[in-house]
Amino acid sequence: MSVSYWMNNKETIKNISCDVLIVGGGIAGLSAAYWLNHEDPNLNIAIVEKNELGEGATGRNAGFITCGSVEHFNRIVTKHGISEAQEIWKFSEDNLELLKEHILNGPDKSLIDFENIGFENKGSFSLASVENEFDELKKSAKIMDQLKIDVEVLNQAEIKKRLHSEGFVGGIKYLGDASVHPLKLLMTIKNKLHSQSHSKIKFYENSEVINIESQDGNKIIRTKKYNFESSIVILATNGYSSLLHSYFIDKIFPTRGQILVTEPLPHLLEGPCYANFVLDYFRQLPTGEMLIGGFRQLQKDSETGYSDQTTDVIQRALEEFLNKHLPFVRNAKITHRWSGIMGFSVDGQPLVGCIPNDPQIYFLGGFTGHGLGLAFHCGKKLVDMMYDRPIPKFLSAKRFQI
Ligand SMILES: Cc1cc2nc3c(=O)[nH]c(=O)nc-3n(C[C@H](O)[C@H](O)[C@H](O)COP(=O)(O)OP(=O)(O)OC[C@H]3O[C@@H](n4cnc5c(N)ncnc54)[C@H](O)[C@@H]3O)c2cc1C
Structure with a gap:
């Protein structure tokens, strides 16, 4: 969306300057902020989110922190060769190790809601x-x-x-895999940022970025309430990226995922599970509830786009799966049903990069349903790239440049 002269000259609009502006308050945006602050604690960083933090896919996912990607490892090997397949796997293993080292096992335990974060490393x-x-x-x-x-x-x-x-x-x-309450994980990263940044990182929620323009060597980022001026912009908008920049139209596609959760049940499932070629997934939460998601394959056409609604066909399929495969869940009361928009990349691997011909706009996204297993490490790699350090070929967006 562009902004007219009439709309923008309202006296109520506040002007704000920063060094780096991050669009998107999900795990990717906050991870990028974490690693930027780690690199240079003097940077003034603004995180601008159209709703509230975590209201995108980050607060709607199943909480699996898993390795690999959207397909079985033998297929990753066929597609990428053994050495890159190993690199892809190791990248996610390192993502979990980095989360443990920097977020979950940090020195200040008061920043973590241990009772509710539900972190488990059960495979x-x-x-x-x-x-x-x-x-x-x-x-x-x-x-x-x-x-x-x-x-x-x-x-x-x-x-x-x-x-x-x-x-x-x-x-x-x-x-090696793990699981977590994804929103509590995000809030823990936010708490770390608050405690470390001495107010150098500011959050602007309920502020949709509607336009990004170039002016006098800087970027002007417009929302309805604020005009930000920044030399660097990072887009961490995942499934919504192509609404903000046309570069993503043929690279990251909005894709809906649906979930349901039952009432608490006796603990009978040893750990989180994938089924049906990684398309469907279920786990029992530490508090006993059974969570199941997937079956996008039943309504491929309607499961792409930005509409955030559950559908009867997929919700019924989730219930039938539980009835068929998990006898102890039969007849359990369903307490929650929801959906969320993921960003699926064209080749199934994430994208970390810079818009060609616009070195002031960086991005990370396209996690293809696996952002918890990828985004924290991708944030680190984005900062490596910004400081001219090399990043792995499989996630660099340069792979799409001819
Ligand atoms: C149903 C479902 C189940 C999933 N299960 C898992 C799982 O178990 N494990 C896993 O690893 N991954 C899972 N995922 C995927 C995972 O949630 C995502 O990969 C991850 O959350 C992506 O994080 P993100 O920060 O890139 O995107 P998001 O969390 O979507 O954040 C992007 C943010 O950008 C904001 N935004 C967009 N446009 C603008 C704008 N113009 N101005 C300001 N803000 C803007 C959005 O409001 C949003 O908050 C699942 C996703 C869904 C929907």
């Missing part, structure tokens, strides 16, 4: 309902084993016993 399962998926999982486990990634192969009986489930022919368990 995650990939489950097959059909033999050909189990064959792929066994192939993946074999390669992972060669790369010294901790993985277990489980037959039908073992899966049944450890998950109290039915109808899976086998699966694998990757031992």
Whole structure:
């Protein structure tokens, strides 16, 4: 959206200057702020969010902090080759280690809501309902084993016993994965920023950026209430990126995900699970509720775009899946249903970069449903790039430049 002269000259608009302005108050925006502040504590950083912090995908996801990407490891190897596939996996492992070191195990424990953050490092399962998926999982486990990634192969009986489930022919368990209350994680990063930045980082919520212009060597970033002036802008707008800059139109696509949660149940699931070629996922929360999401594949057309509504078809499919595979969840009361918009990249890998021909606009996004496993480390890599340090090829947006 552009801003007319008539709209912008209102006396109520406040002018604010900063060194770096970050658009987007999700995990990507706050991670970028964290690493910028870590690099240079003197930077004045403004984080501008159109709603409240975490009201995008970050506060609507399933809370899996998992490695890899949108497909089984054997397919990542086929697509990228063994060495880059290993790099992709290691990148997410490091993401979790960085989160633990900088956010979850930092020196000031008063910044973390330990009772509610629900962080668990129990590993995650990939489950097959059909033999050909189990064959792929066994192939993946074999390669992972060669790369010294901790993985277990489980037959039908073992899966049944450890998950109290039915109808899976086998699966694998990757031992390093974790899960969390995603909004509490975001608020912990925010608390860290507050405590470390001595007011150098300011948050502007309920402020939609409607236009970014160049003026006298700086960027003017307009919202209805403020005109910001900054030499650097970082777009951390993920699924909404192409609404703000046309560069993203053929690179990051808004894609809806849906979830439901039941009432608390006895603890019978050993850890978070993926099923059906990573399309569907479920986990039992530390407080006992069963969460399940996925089945986007049933309504591919309507599950792209910006509409944030649940649909009967997908919600019914989530319930049927629970009834079929988890007998202890049958007849449980469903207490919450919701949806959220993710940013799916054109090749399934995240994008970290700078707009070609506009070195003042940087970005990170396109996490393709895996931002908790990627964004904190991507924030670090974005700052590396801004300070002329190299970043991995698989996430650099330069891969799209011809
Ligand atoms: C149903 C669902 C389940 C998911 N499950 C998982 C999971 O288990 N594990 C996992 O790793 N990932 C999961 N994801 C994906 C994960 O949530 C995202 O990858 C991650 O949150 C992306 O973070 P982000 O900060 O890039 O985007 P967001 O959290 O979407 O943040 C972008 C922010 O930008 C703001 N914004 C956009 N345009 C403007 C503008 N013009 N002006 C100001 N602000 C603007 C938005 O309001 C939003 O808050 C799931 C997502 C959904 C929807």
